[in-house]
Amino acid sequence: MKVMIDGKKYDAEYGEYILNVARRNAVNIPALCHSDALPGQGNCRMCIVEIVDKGRKSIVASCAYPITGEIEIVTNSERIYRIRKTIVRLLSASAPDNEYINRLRKEYDIPPETRFKVDRDGKCILCGLCVRACDEIGVSAISTVNRGTTKRVSTPFDEPSTVCIGCGACAYICPTGTIEVNEDEGRRVIWNKTFELLKCSECGEYFITREQYEYIKKRYDLADTNELLCDKCKKKGIGDKLTNVLHNVIPVQK
């Protein structure tokens, strides 16, 4: 089906999110809590757009609004800009050290904050991606705690989690680099828990925690494998295999 974005027509699949269609066509919509791996969060509300559906106007979060009909979308109206600007201002007052937000601040031409108490010295904007990632992995070691203005992300009772496998997916997906991961001498510390790291049997680099290794083996039923390869070596291995296959299929001519 066709949708109209800022006056131009684009193709869209039924059920596709507005943001996906826009990004595919290089229409810029800002978003903080969006990850292509974990779409449809809808927490940060930066990606709001105006839509006209059967004559009805409304403001929706483009990252989670599924296209089910031929709608008209406006991504950059004055109103939308104003609301986004307020969101950035609100965020930067609470997460002043967040570089990403500071960049946005400049982009939206927001002067230094003089009205609000700039109170939180952290970087977290509570986008929720880390919690979602942990859930999707199937571990659910972290969650949001408390409500409203006191909300934050943590492990149960702030204790080192009993189920955390130290995979670091939460830190990897965090858009603002808030989650700390410290690694040295075969150990990784994350969420107050220390993990033993295992070495790649090929290149000898530390790359995975023992818990994560066990978890993967169990989850994908790989009890018999003892293969312990890091991403690089795994890729290299596949590449080598592929080269062999190709060599056999297409004999190298001398």
Next chain:
Amino acid sequence: MNIFKRKVKKTVLVCCGTGCLANNSFEIYKGLKKKIEDLAVNVKVRPVVKATGCNGLCEKGPIVTILPDDVFYCGVKVTDVDEIVENTVLNNKVIERLLYFDSAKGKKVRSHKQSEFYRKQLKIALRNIGQIDPGNIDDYIERGGYSALRKVLFKMSPKGVISEVERSGLRGRGGAGFPAGLKWRQCAEMDNFPKYVVCNGDEGDPGAFMDRSIMEGDPHSILEGILIGAYAVGSEKGFIYIRDEYSLAIKNMTKAIEKAAERGFLGQNIMGKGFSFDIEIVRGGGAFVCGESTALMASIEGRVGEPRIKYIHSTEKGLWGQPTVLNNVETWANIPVIINKGAGWFSRIGSKGSRGTKVFSLVGKVRNTGLIEVPMGITLREIIFDIGGGIIGSGKFKAVQTGGPSGGCIPESLLGLGVDFDSLNEVGAMMGSGGMIVMDENTCMVEVARYYLKFLSEESCGKCIPCREGIKRMLEILEDMCTGKGREEDIELLLEISETVKEASLCGLGKTAPNPVITTIKYFRDEYLAHIKDRRCPAGICRELTVYYIDRDVCRGCGLCRKGCPTEAISGEIGSRFTIDTSKCIKCGSCKEICRLNAVKVLGGAAE
């Protein structure tokens, strides 16, 4: 009428709702029962759970009604038991002392139904409350209970039920006012099983007790409504989500489910018609946001009570991703009546876009506080002045706040407004679940906005940024204003943040949270300006912006105020005039309370 016959029918109803129970009504019930049993006369004594203040008389409880004469006693004490039995029950003599004083008429009335408070009401959802014992299923059946279920199962198709509800024009009573019939149709059309029906009993608005009273006082009507809904959409499993603080509601609901199952209204093959249904009670953990439908479903599933994006309706993907119909307690309680009396009957009540009645909990500075049920379209003036009996004390009406913490404040100029879903939205307020708080002139509107924003900042789930951060900053500004630190540009800033929170928030809580701020600015901007520019609070509420003084013309120098002052800020000789040292005064108000001559005044302006 035959005297013997009347004696046989005589029934004594003792209110055992939360409010009356707290005032010892159970002892009264036991006393009456024992006395009558001892006398061995043919009179039934039944405890009746009438929820707190459902007739506006919780403050006057415990309440005893004697049928069939409908003699209505309030403020009954255990020591009155003998007199009631001997005079009224046995000899039909009315005890003048215990009758209800109707302030509108200025006299005592024999039956509550004669009072102005009662006359303007129309009870549909509250039809049985105070009339039946909620623990006794036969009481409910006697008043036509479960006949709607029978009608539906024997005579109507699921489609027929849905179109009946659609034609009735019933809109959800939980807040958003979504047409109930349409919701059911959407769910019924889904070819995806199992389907669920949910009853939202997580009433969290401060000062609201509509759903509570129905759950406590007439649980079977809710069950019957849910059963009819389940039959219509093809569901076999339901949940009732009740906030845990409502212990009596949970108790009565649990008992009702047991009794209904015993009689075959719940379980397998109900009434032999091949329809099976089971229901479970889920106790809410106390988060306000869990009254939001998707957060409530998350909570039932055992996840964090956060709302999700609703671009896909719950009727398509709700509880555990299955088609779900969720309605609130009051909506369900309306269903059996609609089925029995017909959509035509129901749709003739109320206003054009809002059919039927609405239950409100009328509280604040009105004479008759309590639960009322009125046809929609009735004006605010009728509710507050005719039913509510006007403003308590000598104060003047200032505003009425409708729709719970995120509703709006409506000023005097709009008292002629007919109350329904759309009209309230138009003036910036909302129906919400039916809270109605009346304020008099001793209310500071800036402080009111601050109070609600404080509540919402604690109850926002914190998931989306506009709601979490926006409410926090609006509260910050309002707190500054109330303490004399407001800035000139603050009003515009408040409106700017309000727009963002209203338009960009994820769920209904955030989308409505700025209402108290927007409406108070719209209708009471002067007060904001007084706080900001003049650094004074016209209503004399915000401590930092007021000053206490003693009116020299009124003071006779009794010295009581000096005794009451905790900071020794008051000085003067007995017999002469007393004065307050403003530098020592902490504005606690003790002197004002103590003074018999009303000589202590509060000036809505800081000392020069």
